[in-house]
Amino acid sequence: MTTARDALGREVAALIDRLGGGASDDGARDALIDRVARYQRERVEPYGRLCAQRDLARAATLGATEGWPPALPTDVFRYVRVASHDAARDVRVFRTSGTTAQADPARARGAHPFCDLALYDRAARAWARHLLFPDRERMALVMLAPPERDTPDSSLSYMLTRFEAWFERDARRGSAWVVGEHGLDLDSLTAGLEAATRRGEPVALLGTSFAFVHALEGLRDRRFALPEGSRVMQTGGFKGRARAVAPDAMRRALTAAFGVPDPFIVAEYGMTELSSQLYESTLRDALFAAEVGPRRLLAPGWVRATPVDPESLGPVEAGTPGILRIDDLANLDSVCAVQTSDLARSVQAEGTGARAGVEVLGRAPDAVPRGCSIAADLALGEHLRVATPPRRAS
Amino acid sequence: MSRRGEAPPGEPAPTAASIRARAEALRAQGAQLRAMSPADRAAGIVAACRTLLDARSGPGKRARTDLPASTGLSEPMVEWALQSSLAAVDAATLLAMSARAGAEADEARQVVQPAGLLAVVLAGNVFTAAVRALLVPVLVGVPVLAKASSRDDVFPRLLLGALREAAPPLGAALDVVTFEGGAAALEASLLGGADAVGVYGSDATLGALRATAPPGATFIPHGHGLGVAFVPGDALADPDAVRRVADAVALDVAAYDQRGCLSPHAVLVETTREQGPQRFARALAEALRRVEDRLPRGPLGPAAATAQLQWRGVAAARGLLLEGDGYAVSYEGPTPLRLSPGHRNVSVASCGEGRESATDALIAAIAPLGAHLKALGVAGDEAARAALARRLPAPLRPRVCAVGAMQTPPLDCIMDGALPWDGLLGYVGLT
Structure with missing residues (x-):
């Protein structure tokens, strides 16, 4: 018997297949987002509660936002299970990195349960093919992240391990994984890069921004001239880390160290709470466009990435900073409408006819002095714990 | 400036x-x-x-x-x-x-x-x-x-x-x-x-x-630090009393847009046959709406608005969220309380049934805050406040006061466990 989930899953898969090559069909996407969200509000309990209360609030004060199902804030993934299926059917639970939890130990890690990874794989493969590997079926990969076997709850490690299967040139030898339980293995990294240089074969370095910072520090003044066609994909910011590097400074440092031209350095925007990824446009532009357009993150056709006003929750005008909301149809078994805490603005490729994208501006700064009680929150975590009271109606 | x-x-x-x-x-x-x-x-x-x-x-x-x-x-x-x-x-x-x-x-x-x-x-x-x-x-x-x-x-x-x-x-x-x-x-x-x-x-x-x-x-x-408010059951004896207490707590929450170290982030309510935290949460939301008319909240910066959005979302997803233009009250059931991001977002929770057990639960809840608990507002008379103050274990030394007065400490009151002139005066001994 075909279930509603199966039927929607087939539609999402078909949309991914149809738009994976970079085409857009916003009408089809938005209509399907609406139907998936309706399905999820019936089956994902916390999302149903959020929708019911948002409906009331909208009716009272916040105005209508037609076509925009309520978005579930990412923090919810840290407090309650967000899934349409029972835990017994989980095939994988991805968890947030814990950098925030380290800064604030009382905060739990976010969890994103999956009962089926087929849509995740389909989405990840299609969009990486389009923006990261559009010119090569396979190439040598060097991973600046731990492999899946070491961190089975990391969505990044899972994705990169799939990349190895999909895109690695030497399937028998496998990719070079240069981050292990003891951190970055600089010798392995150096050996991998030297081998690629000797062979004259381009290499893709894929990993977290933080791992790249460690690599740059470890390499000091060492310079590589990686073969033409080499590329870098870096992901993640510096949340909860002691060191932070501005994106343009980071790219300059990567270019200097590895000899990879600026357009071939591509940021990925992914989250544990999502199933699809966004990639910067520059590599594809450099390969196929007349000119490299403004650096921007491109969402696949089955994803709607929208900066919204944090109070009205409605989309902000193009170019105006807002809080990034992402509707990801590949999130079929959790919630597709996700509200992040990242500040972003939409970026148009004026005059080129190229696809618009978004620029993530990081976490929002605050102009008004924050309260001392908020600082106390950070210092204390969630120490207010009340003994479970007797259940009774009130 | x-x-x-x-x-x-x-x-x-x-x-x-x-x-x-x-x-x-x-x-x-x-x-x-x-x-x-x-x-x-x-x-x-x-x-x-x-x-x-x-x-x-x-x-x-x-x-x-x-x-x-x-x-x-x-x-x-x-x-x-x-x-x-x-x-x-x-x-x-x-x-x-x-x-x-x-x-x-x-x-x-x-x-x-x-x-x-x-x-x-x-x-x-x-x-x-x-x-x-x-x-x-x-x-x-x-x-x-x-x-x-x-x-x-x-x-x-x-x-x-x-x-x-x-x-x-x-x-x-x-x-x-x-x-x-x-x-x-x-x-x-x-x-x-x-x-x-x-x-x-x-x-x-x-x-x-x-x-x-x-x-x-x-x-x-x-x-x-931060503040916490405590509402014993007998303070909510009739609808007028509920409204009075809710108005008082709402003023404490609204003052300085809840950015002060005396601002209450949680209201712990003793559950009785007639009253419980959800009903008080509704009364408090109404009261915050009334305060908003008189003392509107200032504009939110992006970071505050984002933190508020996340906090409210969690509340809505796991309990009751009563939100309006410039305020929100959450009741998330018998779960650990989350401290709010301020800016007039406040949690209401039950601290049990019966005065003694409610007081015990209150003290157990606030004890880990230690010296960071700066104000404890109590919906009760002077005797009730004094009785509660005597039970607070070190290093809990908040200013214990009536609800509605949490944000207006007299100049001569004890703050941070110290007299206003502590540390300012020394003594030359004559022996």
Whole structure:
């Protein structure tokens, strides 16, 4: 018997297949987002509660936002299970990195349960093919992240391990994984890069921004001239880390160290709470466009990435900073409408006819002095714990 | 208003040398300050407060034009804050404080000696905190060199201007500098010449400045914190009482847009047959809506709005969220309470049934806050508050007060477990 989930899953898969090559069909996407969200509000309990209360609030004060199902804030993934299926059917639970939890130990890690990874794989493969590997079926990969076997709850490690299967040139030898339980293995990294240089074969370095910072520090003044066609994909910011590097400074440092031209350095925007990824446009532009357009993150056709006003929750005008909301149809078994805490603005490729994208501006700064009680929150975590009271109606 | 971390227009940026010189000048003013009678000092302080209260005076006018922008509070909220903090400063209270401070010593065995100079580092979250921080030392004869928050130095400078205008000898015993926190050389100059060092700020700021202060100086910490409100069942006996308590708690939440270290972030409610946390949460949401009409919340910055969005989303996803324009109340059931992001977002929770067990649950809930719990508002009479205060274990030393008064501490009350003049006075022994 075909279930509603199966039927929607087939539609999402078909949309991914149809738009994976970079085409857009916003009408089809938005209509399907609406139907998936309706399905999820019936089956994902916390999302149903959020929708019911948002409906009331909208009716009272916040105005209508037609076509925009309520978005579930990412923090919810840290407090309650967000899934349409029972835990017994989980095939994988991805968890947030814990950098925030380290800064604030009382905060739990976010969890994103999956009962089926087929849509995740389909989405990840299609969009990486389009923006990261559009010119090569396979190439040598060097991973600046731990492999899946070491961190089975990391969505990044899972994705990169799939990349190895999909895109690695030497399937028998496998990719070079240069981050292990003891951190970055600089010798392995150096050996991998030297081998690629000797062979004259381009290499893709894929990993977290933080791992790249460690690599740059470890390499000091060492310079590589990686073969033409080499590329870098870096992901993640510096949340909860002691060191932070501005994106343009980071790219300059990567270019200097590895000899990879600026357009071939591509940021990925992914989250544990999502199933699809966004990639910067520059590599594809450099390969196929007349000119490299403004650096921007491109969402696949089955994803709607929208900066919204944090109070009205409605989309902000193009170019105006807002809080990034992402509707990801590949999130079929959790919630597709996700509200992040990242500040972003939409970026148009004026005059080129190229696809618009978004620029993530990081976490929002605050102009008004924050309260001392908020600082106390950070210092204390969630120490207010009340003994479970007797259940009774009130 | 000066730009972030900069001296105001017309005033050169402070240097280590200029701060040292200003500290020395203030210390020299101490003799003149202490030569004044307590009554004259009290009269001068009251006159300065009246100047600021008067919207037609220069400082009063500037307060009303500049503070909404510098603090992010609405104009009515700024006016409320000015009135509630300055109007209560009267000569009788100040004279009584002065007498109490001096009366600590046995004159036959000790001589009271005010500190030669207090260096105080202010925070920027609740602008009227400067009233107590700057005026109490002057009242007891201690000159003050204040470092205003680099994010908002408007009010300390207005207070300085009012004091210089209304009572020049007192104004000469106070000075204000502005620079970005963490400037090691400037901070060392600020604290280096002081006998007493008062610091308002985070645990990290306190730790850093405690290490910078001279070893012989008295350190007076005012760390970050928050408030909690407790509503016993008998305070909600009838609908009128529910409304009264809800209005009082709503004022505590709304004051300073819940950015102060006295602001309640959670309201713990004793469950009874007639009343429970959900019903009180609804009453509180209604009350916050009424307060919003009178004292609107200031605009939210992107970070605050984002934090609020996430906090409210979790509340809606796992419990009851009652939100309106400028406020929200959550009830998330029998789960660990989440501290709110402030800006008029507050959690309501049950702390059990029956007065004794509710009190036990309350104390168990707040105990881990330790010295960070700065205010405990209680919907009950004086006897109920005293009974609760006696049960608080160390290091819990909040100011226990009635709900509705959490954000309006009297000038002479105990804060951070200390008397207002603690650390400002020393004693010369005669034995």
